[in-house]
Amino acid sequence: MKKLMKGNEAIAEAAVRGGCRAFFGYPITPQNEIPEYLSRRMPEVGGVFIQAESEVSAINMVYGAAGAGARAMTSSSSPGISLKQEGISYISGAELPCVIVNIVRAGPGLGGILPAQSDYFQSVKGGGHGDYHMLVFAPESVQEAVDLIYNAFDKADQYRSPVMILGDGMLGQIMEAVEIPPMKDPTTFPKKEWATDGTGVGEGRRIVNSLYIEPDVLEKVNQKLAATYAEMAANETAYEAYKTDDAEVVLTAYGTVARICKSAVNMLRAKGVKAGLLRPITLYPFPSDAIAKVAAEPQVKRFLTVELSMGQMVEDVRLAVNGAKPVDFYGRTGGCVMSPEDVMNVILEKEGK
Amino acid sequence: MATVFKKSKMLTDTKFHYCPGCTHGIAHRLVAEALEELGCEGKTIGIAPVGCSVFAYNYFNCDMQQVAHGRAPAAATGAKRVHPDKVVFAYQGDGDLASIGTAEIVHAAARGENITVIFINNAIYGMTGGQMAPTTLLGQKTTTSQYGRTVPLNGNPIKVCEMLSTLDGPSYIARCSLADPASVLKAKKAIIKGFKNQLEGKGFTLIELLSTCPTNMGLTPLAALDYVKNDMSKIFPLGVFKDIDAIK
Amino acid sequence: MEEKIIIAGFGGQGVLSLGQFIAYAAIADGKEVTWLPSYGPEMRGGTSNCSVVVSDEKVASPIIANPDYLIAMNKPSLYKFQNKVKTGGTIIVNSSLIADKVERDDIKVVYLDAGALALQAGNPKTANIVVLGAYIKLSGLFTQELVAKMIQEKFAAKPKVIPANLKALELGTHAV
Structure with a gap:
């Protein structure tokens, strides 16, 4: 049954249906309906919702939660994404899965709150420091946004990489009829043996890390990331x-x-x-x-x-x-x-x- | 023969990389012993900062995350919220916690985030080579305060325990010293209290440990300990700044 | 068919909800629809508007350059959009607040004293529903019964306001 929904709210609901159980964000127009919706919805599904003290904190909370094995996400708009780029670089370096929604507004600087696509570079070129990329989906409609974020957490887990949903103020604010897919069953999600869930001891202990002080080791990490991106290109390219x-x-x-x-x-x-x-x-x-x-x-x-x-x-x-x-x-x-x-x-x- | 001392099983066998005379090793041991004594083996997540203790993930025998500079309380929040039944601690230095990470520590404390923060205050940046820290004492010479820290130029050192104890969220905040054996024993008690509060769900705990950095202070290990005892603890008085159990 | 409607007025006149009623009706009628609000600084106290596209097929552009219908609830909105209405299109002018006449002869203009009719319906806040009634009659897209049902559903939590809104819908429908 199709339902008339605002883009931001539909994205939030589809994230929950796709298995998201931890959200960390900070208010910024024009994406506020996402955290507002999730502050009500997360407790209903036993999930975590925290309004962080800043975008910087929000993305690092995502790091902590994703590193501990949760399906975690954050959402923001352009200036907030700029602040999150350091964290996204760390998340990429530590190979943590998460979903980031960017409801783009016009810049540079504080810019304006109306729709823009001026975050293309900071989304697809690895907006922070280092040699990293992430899957970036650009939905054209509320339905497509719903379908993409619904599976985004699976893709993030599959590639152990952040996934970005890149919308704009129009997509966030528009209302369209959407079909919201059913709730995914979290017990069917793949087990994350690498996650620091606290049970690790001795040989079995897990380390989430992006520091590789030996150059030849770090180069191998970069080569591994590049191989992941090549795999994404082979499997995920869509138009x-x-x-x-x-x-x-x-x-x-x-x-x-x-x-x-x-x-x-x-x-x-x-x-x-x-x-x-x-x-x-x-x-x-x-x-x-x-x-x-x-x-x-x-x-x-x-x-x-x-x-x-x-x-x-x-x-x-x-x-x-x-x-x-x-x-x-x-x-x-x-x-x-x-x-x-x-x-x-x-x-x-x-x-x- | 009776064993009178052994390394805590909450430490790995990896050799510490810390400089001779540095008190990070003592701090690590106290944290590990506290975790062991409280039965936290197999139920602990540690968060390592950026700074000298960046490699802490190699030393603690538990799941560890190494996170961005200053953001340990945020990452600890994320981990704790998705695993509320586990013990989560952040280990941070003075630059990490009191300079770049002030927002994160203040808000984790304000939320009463049920985590334990071990705050190493040695009044200097160690890893980057002896620059001025937010806790550097007035008059103290560092590589970026070559004439000594002055109020007009640099302001006063930040007193983290005093500042955070004004908030309602923390359940226990204490400042201890690692400068002599008696102080070390007291510090261990404080750390145990911190973790115990977390296990009992009482909320945010922070234990500040006045520490040495002989290398960057330009002092011998013994002289560095004296500096902590005679100079640092004058500006950073030892004691318990918040204890919700004591108020009752 | 594809019909493009711009609804504009002061914040607080219910222009966004008027557009949403059209969108809800379109979905109930099995049509495709987009509802796109202005969300700029004008939201706070100034003018506010929304663009609604109703279509038999999936809507491509939600952005409207030349609407088939303009619903102008206040004077600034009329002047902002009146020249964009396509030839053969229609403007519904809220004459309670707009004394001016539209000087175009290639479009249909309907003057509606929505404020007075809303008072007659028993609630001055129902002026937007009066206009909604006029719009559905003029466009012929939806029946009064369908929209009345939408109103009952959407105000289910506030049953007290339903009679005045239904009356407003009826008065609007009969006024044109």
């Missing part, structure tokens, strides 16, 4: 090709902006312009092969990357297209959101129509 089969103009966009672009594709097609959209669902790993394949199609004339930023994902699109076709960029920032008409007009101008 949606929307009317790209005969497309001459290919839009690339993610998240809510991709929906705006879908409307633009349909408006362009009504005007006789064969447009399509390639929408990355995972921003890391990035669907470079899929984009390269589309770029190699002879009928494809050009790409247009559309973002709520000054141009971040466009760099990865250009790397994937690798000069085969021109890649143009159209972006709005500061919380301004383009309409489908705006996107259409950019294409019509490029097409000389």
